[in-house]
Amino acid sequence: MNRREVLKRLGATVTGLSLAPHLMASLDEWFVKEFSKADFGKDFKWGVATAAYQIEGAWNIDGKGESIWDRFTHKKGKIHNNENGDIACDFYHRYPEDIDIIRQLNMQVFRFSTAWTRILPEGTGTVNQKGIDFYHRVIDTCLEKGIEPWITLYHWDLPQSLEDKGGWANRDIEGWFSEYVNIVSKAYGDKVKNWMVFNEPMAFTGLGYMAGIHAPGKKGIGLFQKAVHHVVICQGEGGRILRANVKDANIGTTYSVSAIHPKTQAKKHVEAAKRMDALFNRLFIEPALGLGYPIDGFSYLKNMEKLMKPGDEEKMKFDFDFHGVQNYFRIVSRHSLFPPVMWANQVKPQKLVQNKSDLTDMGWEVYPEGIYEVIKKFAAYKGVKKIIVTENGAAFPDVVENGRIHDTRRIQYFKDYLAQVLRAKKEGMPVFGYFVWSLMDNFEWAEGYKPRFGLVYVDYNTQQRIIKDSGYWFKDL
Ligand code: FCB
Numbered sequence: 001m002n003r004r005e006v007l008k009r010l011g012a013t014v015t016g017l018s019l020a021p022h023l024m025a026s027l028d029e030w031f032v033k034e035f036s037k038a039d040f041g042k043d044f045k046w047g048v049a050t051a052a053y054q055i056e057g058a059w060n061i062d063g064k065g066e067s068i069w070d071r072f073t074h075k076k077g078k079i080h081n082n083e084n085g086d087i088a089c090d091f092y093h094r095y096p097e098d099i100d101i102i103r104q105l106n107m108q109v110f111r112f113s114t115a116w117t118r119i120l121p122e123g124t125g126t127v128n129q130k131g132i133d134f135y136h137r138v139i140d141t142c143l144e145k146g147i148e149p150w151i152t153l154y155h156w157d158l159p160q161s162l163e164d165k166g167g168w169a170n171r172d173i174e175g176w177f178s179e180y181v182n183i184v185s186k187a188y189g190d191k192v193k194n195w196m197v198f199n200e201p202m203a204f205t206g207l208g209y210m211a212g213i214h215a216p217g218k219k220g221i222g223l224f225q226k227a228v229h230h231v232v233i234c235q236g237e238g239g240r241i242l243r244a245n246v247k248d249a250n251i252g253t254t255y256s257v258s259a260i261h262p263k264t265q266a267k268k269h270v271e272a273a274k275r276m277d278a279l280f281n282r283l284f285i286e287p288a289l290g291l292g293y294p295i296d297g298f299s300y301l302k303n304m305e306k307l308m309k310p311g312d313e314e315k316m317k318f319d320f321d322f323h324g325v326q327n328y329f330r331i332v333s334r335h336s337l338f339p340p341v342m343w344a345n346q347v348k349p350q351k352l353v354q355n356k357s358d359l360t361d362m363g364w365e366v367y368p369e370g371i372y373e374v375i376k377k378f379a380a381y382k383g384v385k386k387i388i389v390t391e392n393g394a395a396f397p398d399v400v401e402n403g404r405i406h407d408t409r410r411i412q413y414f415k416d417y418l419a420q421v422l423r424a425k426k427e428g429m430p431v432f433g434y435f436v437w438s439l440m441d442n443f444e445w446a447e448g449y450k451p452r453f454g455l456v457y458v459d460y461n462t463q464q465r466i467i468k469d470s471g472y473w474f475k476d477l
Contacts, residue, residue, distance in 0.1 A: 047109025
């Protein structure tokens, strides 16, 4: 029975009676678990998200240049089972079928990224017409099927030739990135109105230039700081170029965000949580909002100021139409001697959960209230007009049984997380969309093909797609 049916029945039996407040409160709590799309409002966008490198394959076809992920995955020992995205889901050839599946799932938005190396194989200079044509085909197919294309300009696949010159750690990237954004926005701006500049800058700068576990596999705090500053500038520049080139554009960018809780209320853990919050949640949004780097949360970030040139403060700002939050886990922080500088670490998620089933295949804790907390946190910023959950989802071990995938844990995950999104919405927070990560199982970066995040199962041997029960659940929502 859904909420409306319950209300109808209640109405029939208790008309004229006012329910005790505590009863109303528990009913409310119950209602929030049972919802339909209508409860989120007519202007709420439902979608599925993907990224070029994770699904396209065709890594060296039709003039595409080499990206840092092509280079990184082709090295031994970097990726689980030495897997790579050379073929991935072969979306490059199968996009008509995949976009048709999005329609079958009753999803209105398809969020995907453009591969810089398909458009500009060397990063700058000569444009590859075949790459431009490919995304025109993808966009046209979406529009024919009544699906809105939402483009992410950068989902981590930097051209290798630019990395050879220092990549994000080289200030020249301001020019390189602007050239790329100019070309893409001019090419598709008539047809595509919804744009995101970056996908999770903290992830690709932190994992790629500091931890070295993602492409380009570099390690060093100095490199990381430079990469961060250049990304922050490009974040603003990207927004401005889109604004200039695309009439009626809806412009956003996305961030990885987590609820961060101290292990206990001991001062050292509370301080550790503050530093982690500055680094993981505040580092990219606050400069865009004109607040500068969050030095008050993590004094080490004062070093960022050394990288600033005259005029940078202005360049870092951009008035985004929406901010995309992407939430997968919470972080419980504790003071620690490692890593140095930060003196804070994360309590292992295994130690936080009562049941193993509260961990996903990524080892991430299922913590639905976390999404409510991060929406609330972002909604509190003056200058945040709209929030869209541009990614949320979970990897669980899926098995095919008689041609079906009964992924009940994933369905429960979506129910619980969406209930928290609805809670935020009902409390008046400006959340206007929810995109599932991901449309289909795909190449999960350093983890390879093992974690399956899709609403659609992909058999990588045959490239057969099978809609999972969670996909049908969304279809019927
Ligand atoms: C996010 C990434 C996305 C995907 C999910 C699981 O951090 O943006 O590409 O890998 O995690």
